[in-house]
Amino acid sequence: MTTQLDTLKARFEEAKAENLDLDMRRGKPGPEQLDLSLAMLDLVTADDYRTATGDDPRNYGGLDGIPEMKSFFKEFLEVSSEAEVVIGGNSSLTLMHDTVARAMSHGVAGSEKPWGKLDKVKFICPSPGYDRHFAICEHFGIEMITVDIDADGPNMEQVEALVKADDSIKGIWVVPKYANPTGLTVSEEVVYRLANMTTAANDFRIFWDNAYAVHHLNEEGDALANILEACKAANQADRVFIFGSTSKITFAGSGVSAVAGSENNMEWLRGHLAFQTIGPDKLNQVRHMRFFKDFNGLKEHMKKHAAIIKPKFDAVLEVLERELGGKGLANWTNPNGGYFISLDLNEGQAKKVVALANELGVKLTGAGATFPYKNDPKDSNIRLAPTYPSIEEIKKAMEVVCLCVELAASSEA
Ligand code: PMP
Numbered sequence: 001m002t003t004q005l006d007t008l009k010a011r012f013e014e015a016k017a018e019n020l021d022l023d024m025r026r027g028k029p030g031p032e033q034l035d036l037s038l039a040m041l042d043l044v045t046a047d048d049y050r051t052a053t054g055d056d057p058r059n060y061g062g063l064d065g066i067p068e069m070k071s072f073f074k075e076f077l078e079v080s081s082e083a084e085v086v087i088g089g090n091s092s093l094t095l096m097h098d099t100v101a102r103a104m105s106h107g108v109a110g111s112e113k114p115w116g117k118l119d120k121v122k123f124i125c126p127s128p129g130y131d132r133h134f135a136i137c138e139h140f141g142i143e144m145i146t147v148d149i150d151a152d153g154p155n156m157e158q159v160e161a162l163v164k165a166d167d168s169i170k171g172i173w174v175v176p177k178y179a180n181p182t183g184l185t186v187s188e189e190v191v192y193r194l195a196n197m198t199t200a201a202n203d204f205r206i207f208w209d210n211a212y213a214v215h216h217l218n219e220e221g222d223a224l225a226n227i228l229e230a231c232k233a234a235n236q237a238d239r240v241f242i243f244g245s246t247s248k249i250t251f252a253g254s255g256v257s258a259v260a261g262s263e264n265n266m267e268w269l270r271g272h273l274a275f276q277t278i279g280p281d282k283l284n285q286v287r288h289m290r291f292f293k294d295f296n297g298l299k300e301h302m303k304k305h306a307a308i309i310k311p312k313f314d315a316v317l318e319v320l321e322r323e324l325g326g327k328g329l330a331n332w333t334n335p336n337g338g339y340f341i342s343l344d345l346n347e348g349q350a351k352k353v354v355a356l357a358n359e360l361g362v363k364l365t366g367a368g369a370t371f372p373y374k375n376d377p378k379d380s381n382i383r384l385a386p387t388y389p390s391i392e393e394i395k396k397a398m399e400v401v402c403l404c405v406e407l408a409a410s411s412e413a
Contacts, residue, residue: 020361027339057282126154128370144372153186167200181383183335185222195230323402
């Protein structure tokens with residue numbers, strides 16, 4: 001008699017014979033998305049390149065960005081004045097890395113000592129989270145403390161108890177909207193509690209990485225409460241650094257990044273930046289501003305992205321539901337925006353499934369990658385990134401993933 005396991009094994013061998021080569025790993029925009037911004041390349045020309053105020057962007061200067069780019073990111077990052085914004089280069093990850101580096105070498109505004117001179121520096125890492133945040137911590141020898149993520153954001157009971165008790169905890173990473181990889185948006189209550197919690201360290205900072213602020217998949221986007229306003233109201237205006245970029249809006253490798261925060265924090269930042277650069281790439285800023293025109297232009301542009309990537313998310317969800325729905329083998333998120341779907345298997349299954357899928361030519365983000373030290377304590381989370389492959393590739397890859405989930409679970413029985 002043929003058992004279910006025999007059938008799954010036979011399907012596995014059939015899939016193997018197909019010699020697939022599919023990749024669901026990194027959250028990169030697909031080529032059609034990049035094409036949406038091609039016109040931008042023609043907007044700065046040899047005889048037309050000046051800023052909106054008529055300045056010459058070819059030369060040095062303009063340390064924290066051209067005025068129209070600052071106004072644009074003021075709206076984007078939802079702060080109240082241009083003085084609360086600093087424009088960076090092409091990558092917000094660089095801004096995050098450099099902010100941590102400066103904190104380590106010099107301390108942040110109000111630090112008694114550079115963080116690097118302390119015996120220990122720790123960060124809270126709500127997980128599953130963004131692997132590159134965790135890599136920055138590892139790179140600087142910052143100890144990571146994993147806390148859970150609930151449906152409304154980081155588990156605040158855990159966060160509040162930790163930061164209250166330990167003055168070596170200097171920071172927390174938060175991707176507040178359509179998070180990488182859960183797709184969840186932090187609730188108003190969590191924003192309020194993060195702004196108001198008592199921290200033993202007087203120079204504690206929230207690293208608020210709003211990478212997916214405008215990346216809605218549906219007409220009605222998630223609402224996110226304003227963290228800087230909440231911090232100001234709590235008398236903690238310096239508590240937060242807010243990051244963002246146009247990487248997943250125009251070109252992933254040639255976008256414009258920005259950081260925002262209290263005037264005091266931005267003064268601190270400009271003071272450090274002046275040692276690092278005589279000014280950013282202002283021609284790219286001009287190009288971006290001519291392309292978007294204003295923040296409304298960006299919103300319209302994001303609808304074109306959604307039209308391309310929503311069917312890709314739907315393809316993942318459709319196969320998951322069809323193949324695994326109601327079987328008790330997995331849960332997955334159905335995000336309203338962002339770049340990822342998070343697949344949670346039963347405990348101890350993620351590594352096995354990633355290895356099996358790899359055998360069939362489907363590359364998945366390494367199991368554990370979404371946790372500090374690449375250690376998923378339950379070995380259950382897999383991050384799915386549907387934006388880059390085609391819909392056909394996604395369907396095929398997801399059928400393979402579902403087969404591997406079933407096979408991993410059955411071989412255990
Ligand atoms: N933050 C998050 C949460 C991301 O997912 C990514 C891209 N994968 C980045 C930052 C990188 O942004 P940038 O290209 O601006 O460095």
